[in-house]
Amino acid sequence: MNTKARIAVVGAGLMGHGIAQVFALSGHDVAITDSHSPALGAAKQRIAANLRELGDDETAVERVRPVPDLADCVRDADFVVEAVLEDMPLKQKIFGEIEKHVRPDTILASNTSVMPITEIMGGLQRRERALGTHWWNPPFLVPLVEVIGTQWTSQHAIDFTMKLHADAGKTPAHVKKDVPGFIGNRLQHALWREAISLVERGICDAQTVDAVIKAAFGRRLPVLGPLENADLVGTDLTLAIHKTVLPDLESRPGPSPYLERLVAEGKLGFKSGEGFRKWSAEEQAALRMKVLQHLKKARDA
Numbered sequence: 001m002n003t004k005a006r007i008a009v010v011g012a013g014l015m016g017h018g019i020a021q022v023f024a025l026s027g028h029d030v031a032i033t034d035s036h037s038p039a040l041g042a043a044k045q046r047i048a049a050n051l052r053e054l055g056d057d058e059t060a061v062e063r064v065r066p067v068p069d070l071a072d073c074v075r076d077a078d079f080v081v082e083a084v085l086e087d088m089p090l091k092q093k094i095f096g097e098i099e100k101h102v103r104p105d106t107i108l109a110s111n112t113s114v115m116p117i118t119e120i121m122g123g124l125q126r127r128e129r130a131l132g133t134h135w136w137n138p139p140f141l142v143p144l145v146e147v148i149g150t151q152w153t154s155q156h157a158i159d160f161t162m163k164l165h166a167d168a169g170k171t172p173a174h175v176k177k178d179v180p181g182f183i184g185n186r187l188q189h190a191l192w193r194e195a196i197s198l199v200e201r202g203i204c205d206a207q208t209v210d211a212v213i214k215a216a217f218g219r220r221l222p223v224l225g226p227l228e229n230a231d232l233v234g235t236d237l238t239l240a241i242h243k244t245v246l247p248d249l250e251s252r253p254g255p256s257p258y259l260e261r262l263v264a265e266g267k268l269g270f271k272s273g274e275g276f277r278k279w280s281a282e283e284q285a286a287l288r289m290k291v292l293q294h295l296k297k298a299r300d301a
């Protein structure tokens with residue numbers, strides 16, 4: 001077994017309880033806190049239910065300790081990960097508070113989706129131990145954790161964090177510069193920008209965009225990344241394709257007016273029953289289930 005660390009998770013919501021679960025399952029003692037007592041109260045139940053459902057060791061939940069007070073939660077921790085709401089002043093305030101109660105060498109991580117780690121951690125006394133760890137939902141099924149360093153982050157903090165997550169069965173990726181969207185969301189949203197543009201320009205409808213991706217390069221993506229693919233077909237062919245295709249790709253710097261119109265019209269996707277297309281309650285449930293089953297199968301494989 002890997003070296004045991006004391007982990008503290010701040011925020012016991014969708015991401016926080018799942019992150020706590022992963023660390024507990026890998027043998028670490030995990031303290032978890034949340035300012036909303038029902039969320040903290042439900043954390044162990046949610047973890048126990050997930051472990052049961054996944055067929056994982058159910059006793060792992062015994063290593064998770066809900067702690068109502070933030071200071072008590074983080075005091076003895078080797079590694080603190082924050083997963084509270086996506087709110088910059090709140091995150092800055094919480095890290096300021098956390099730093100008062102941890103050892104000087106405790107590593108501090110934020111699970112922000114897109115906010116600059118530099119801005120979240122800029123006010124700390126010891127910025128060298130601060131970084132981002134960007135997990136993907138659900139944390140216990142999607143392997144990637146992006147480990148984002150700032151200009152101040154020490155090599156030790158990066159190395160410790162990469163190893164901690166790799167030992168917990170995750171696939172850590174080191175993001176060497178703190179850029180918006182890190183790596184995963186930059187790539188994902190570059191694709192989404194073009195996908196929306198194809199619909200906006202009347203080249204195809206939304207279902208066709210998704211069908212093309214799933215039936216073509218989506219099939220290969222789990223085993224063939226784009227740069228492996230470029231090498232496989234040849235960088236010369238890639239260059240020739242780019243000379244023809246790139247000038248016509250969507251390149252506007254802001255969100256698409258088509259997307260802005262959908263939002264203005266209240267077409268918010270699942271939550272309103274219509275977004276790029278209409279969604280009945282049954283279709284929504286079926287798609288959620290399909291994604292979950294797919295992720296479980298991929299994990300078990």
Ligand SMILES: NC(=O)c1ccc[n+]([C@@H]2O[C@H](COP(=O)([O-])OP(=O)(O)OC[C@H]3O[C@@H](n4cnc5c(N)ncnc54)[C@H](O)[C@@H]3O)[C@@H](O)[C@H]2O)c1
Binds near residue numbers: 090
């Ligand atoms: N949901 C996702 O798919 C996803 C993926 C990657 C990263 N993230 C990021 O993870 C973070 C958490 O997202 P989530 O989806 O788990 O949100 P969530 O709303 O499910 O959970 C946030 C929790 O933080 C708690 N909280 C709020 N203020 C607090 C405080 N002062 N002290 C302690 N706890 C407090 C809330 O009570 C809530 O339980 C966000 O920064 C989000 O952007 C989310």
